[in-house]
Amino acid sequence: MTTTASTINTLFSDRAQQVQSSFIRDILKAAGQSNMVSFAGGLPEPSLFPAQHLAKSAYRVLMNNGQQALQYTNTEGYMPLRRFIAERYLRQQKIPIDPEQVLITSGSQQALDLISKLFLDPGDEIIMERPSYLGAIQCFSQYSPVIKEVDLSEQGPNAEQLQELTQEGNIKFFYTIPNYQNPTGKRHGLSSRKETAAIIAQSETFIIEDDPYGEIRFDGEQLPTLHSLLPEQTILLGTFSKMIAPGLRIGWVIATPEIIRKLTVLKQASDLHSSHLDQQVLYDYLTHYDLEEHLQRVSNLYSKRRDIMLEAMKAYFPESVTYQIPEGGMFFWLEFGKQFNAMKLLEKSMKEGIIFVPGETFYASNPVFNTARFNFSNTEEDKMTQSLATLGDLIKKMERGDKPTIKWWPLP
Numbered sequence: 001m002t003t004t005a006s007t008i009n010t011l012f013s014d015r016a017q018q019v020q021s022s023f024i025r026d027i028l029k030a031a032g033q034s035n036m037v038s039f040a041g042g043l044p045e046p047s048l049f050p051a052q053h054l055a056k057s058a059y060r061v062l063m064n065n066g067q068q069a070l071q072y073t074n075t076e077g078y079m080p081l082r083r084f085i086a087e088r089y090l091r092q093q094k095i096p097i098d099p100e101q102v103l104i105t106s107g108s109q110q111a112l113d114l115i116s117k118l119f120l121d122p123g124d125e126i127i128m129e130r131p132s133y134l135g136a137i138q139c140f141s142q143y144s145p146v147i148k149e150v151d152l153s154e155q156g157p158n159a160e161q162l163q164e165l166t167q168e169g170n171i172k173f174f175y176t177i178p179n180y181q182n183p184t185g186k187r188h189g190l191s192s193r194k195e196t197a198a199i200i201a202q203s204e205t206f207i208i209e210d211d212p213y214g215e216i217r218f219d220g221e222q223l224p225t226l227h228s229l230l231p232e233q234t235i236l237l238g239t240f241s242k243m244i245a246p247g248l249r250i251g252w253v254i255a256t257p258e259i260i261r262k263l264t265v266l267k268q269a270s271d272l273h274s275s276h277l278d279q280q281v282l283y284d285y286l287t288h289y290d291l292e293e294h295l296q297r298v299s300n301l302y303s304k305r306r307d308i309m310l311e312a313m314k315a316y317f318p319e320s321v322t323y324q325i326p327e328g329g330m331f332f333w334l335e336f337g338k339q340f341n342a343m344k345l346l347e348k349s350m351k352e353g354i355i356f357v358p359g360e361t362f363y364a365s366n367p368v369f370n371t372a373r374f375n376f377s378n379t380e381e382d383k384m385t386q387s388l389a390t391l392g393d394l395i396k397k398m399e400r401g402d403k404p405t406i407k408w409w410p411l412p
């Protein structure tokens with residue numbers, strides 16, 4: 001029998017058939033092929049990547065310890081790196097974490113996949129914030145859960161809805177991004193964190209606390225992690241992607257020893273271990289250079305870009321467009337007038353060489369069409385203002401088009 005494209009399709013699993021390509025990846029691919037100004041991706045600014053320092057670290061590791069660094073290793077990860085991560089939490093969150101409770105993963109995206117494998121059978125219920133990270137919706141959806149959603153306000157997730165859902169259902173976990181959330185840029189306040197921890201403590205479920213942006217802070221104090229408030233029922237995910245460079249593909253999971261053991265077996269079956277060489281190079285970098293100074297440089301540049309985006313939106317966008325000012329992270333979340341369709345704006349702005357992500361892609365169900373996510377970390381300052389002025393004109397034109405210019409009512 002010869003296999004054609006259509007017969008191959010019938011061989012694919014149900015899981016593969018239902019996974020959708022990420023809308024963001026698709027438009028980024030389109031942007032990569034041309035000279036677009038992109039507010040679309042969640043990309044760090046590449047000039048901040050410490051390439052010279054990492055080159056020196058790679059040289060040191062390969063020259064001094066190459067035979068070992070290039071060998072297979074254990075699944076849990078490079079122990080000095082795990083210890084470094086545990087000690088940093090102790091300093092910052094005042095909570096002791098045994099390095100054995102740290103599992104190194106290939107980015108936090110792999111952690112999401114391993115957690116899905118650990119907890120989800122088809123039809124299981126989980127809770128997500130509304131809206132939430134597209135990569136998590138995409139990842140969880142492979143395992144066919146029923147996704148319940150809680151609204152996200154400026155203070156944090158809606159506590160009443162969370163309480164109701166955790167009481168009534170058999171919820172496997174509540175997935176949350178408490179710091180400068182992707183896509184909304186919102187940060188949960190201290191009282192919201194305490195309330196979330198108290199609600200989950202009364203139920204038999206877990207919090208999956210995804211924290212890639214917590215260290216990219218512009219204003220305000222560091223707040224306690226949900227993990228520090230409820231360690232037994234929280235699985236905390238971290239990553240070096242936004243702190244140092246996503247190409248390293250190094251993240252981690254913090255959880256109870258029992259959960260780490262289970263996740264380790266699943267990771268073993270998946271990829272044996274994350275790159276041993278990269279873990280050693282990263283550890284060398286972390287112990288030879290000043291991470292805090294580097295993070296300050298990252299936060300300073302992003303905070304400057306946030307301000308430029310803010311000023312441009314104030315100057316060029318109509319008042320119907322509203323947003324909260326993010327105090328860290330990489331995103332503004334915009335809400336347009338009620339009838340506005342952000343996807344239509346994208347169609348028009350692409351013709352002007354500008355892209356962003358319409359908000360509808362970030363909802364697990366019942367998408368909201370008058371929202372959009374704008375990234376400010378990856379666009380050079382001079383291009384930002386000009387492009388936002390162009391977008392402001394497009395929005396105003398679309399708004400005028402939404403309303404009939406001549407009011408005429410047929411007589412009864």
Ligand SMILES: Cc1ncc(COP(=O)(O)O)c(C=O)c1O
Pocket residue numbers: 042106107108109110133135177182210212238239240241246250251
């Ligand atoms: C909320 C959130 N979680 C996880 C990830 C994946 O990050 P990593 O590069 O560590 O896999 C991202 C990436 O943008 C993200 O925004």
